[in-house]
Amino acid sequence: MQPLVWPPMANPTLFSLEGAVGIIFLLTIALVVTGGLIAVVSQRLVRAVSGLAICFTGLAGVYYFLLSPFVAMMQLLIYVGAVSILIAFGIMMATPEQEIGPGNAWISRLVGPLGASVGGLFFAALTILGLKTPWQVFPRTAEASGDIEQVGKTLLTSHSMVFELISIVLLMAIIGALVIARRGRN
């Protein structure tokens, strides 16, 4: 798959193809950030799950910009289409919406600042790392093109062990689910 615009221009104007692509990229970033904020800040669980779904959609856009459309589609199909829906399903089935009580006031007052500072530290560290590292530009190879044929070939040749391990994990999950479902029947 070819990049949308290649080679990238240094300073594109706003009303060119590069400019439009840049705006779309910024929109996907905005989706990730707003989705993440909704997921963290909102009081109602279903709204938080919706925020999570928005965040995953934005992430799929970022993957697309990283020239791996297959991972982007899988992100949409699995995380937005299945994982968030299962979470929302679990919330709907589990308990009715309840007021968030004061609980232990001492701890709950401490949780916010602590979380914010840890998140801020991580963000600062990653930013410094990203800015300080001398990034190398590798030439685009067939293995790195991210198209599905290459993904399939690497999964069945050089990464076949990973493939087998994942299938064993999935098989165990299926058998476990069957055992639990069967036990509840009598």
Place this chain on the structure above:
Amino acid sequence: METSIWRPIIYLVGIMAFAGVNAAYLGWCERKGAGRIQRRPGPKEVGPAGLLQPLADGIKLMTKQLLVPQGVDGIIFRVAPVIAMIPAITSMVVIPFSGNIQARAMELSVLLLFALASLAMIAILLGGWASGNKYAIISSARAVSQNLAYEIPMLLTVIAIVMISGSMNLRDIAIDQQGGFWHWNIFRFENGHFLYMWVGFIIFFICSIAETNRAPFDMAEAESELVAGFMTEYSSMGFGLFMMGEYLNIVVGACLTATLFLGGWDCPFGQTPGVWWFLLKIYILIFTVIWVRWTFPRTQVYRLLNLSWKILIPFSLVNVLVTAAFIKVF
């Protein structure tokens, strides 16, 4: 050639027009078809043969008040109908209407369609939950378990097609079937695929009816049990958007069936391939969907789930294995 700004604009307008006309007039077709099957005339007052009925319905829906009842989750309640429409229209971008009418022939277009189909499920889930109505919540729980169950055999059947064509690009899959009905995936002579591909076709068609929540699988809006399911609290255009989304999903399902199994825009006798054959195929499929809805009674939830988990999934798994064997052996 691709850099012209007019191409995306023309396709955008064309797809919107196609989607709008279909969403409006499939409602008319369905009411006429239902009338025919139930021995009554159907809509006939507005315009000749009731042809202006969709217009009248649209004006009625748009001029009604958009009620937001107390106790609903306002934002999600208003956003859910829009989410129901977006994936349906976006899916049309990758559908090959003919050899040279396709907005974007991207690789992985099959995957994109399924990713978007799973987004449509979110609309029903959120709409039902946000209504704060117990019928709506039961309905969205049913819809989600149904859609998750029927997505699996649908994807497995598509895997068989992808294995035969060796591509996930809808355009390549359609081109692979050109040259007469004996090349179509459902009757494919090459490698003897015609011996079993009709099983895959039937599984896929049943799943596409179930995925669009149509009778006999319309557990989500079973009006005799759940008032109107997830649409109970919606009035005016909120309800209208859900209905339009449902009809557009039927159109997308028919397009996908026609492309994957019935040769896309190919003529059955290899003479005049073109967009007319594609439209003929999808409207025959849509007519079948309407016909099935008004002929069969609604099933029950446990029967619906049993059909998927105990019959369709084993059959589609075997279908994948048999396809692999036929490709390798013959």
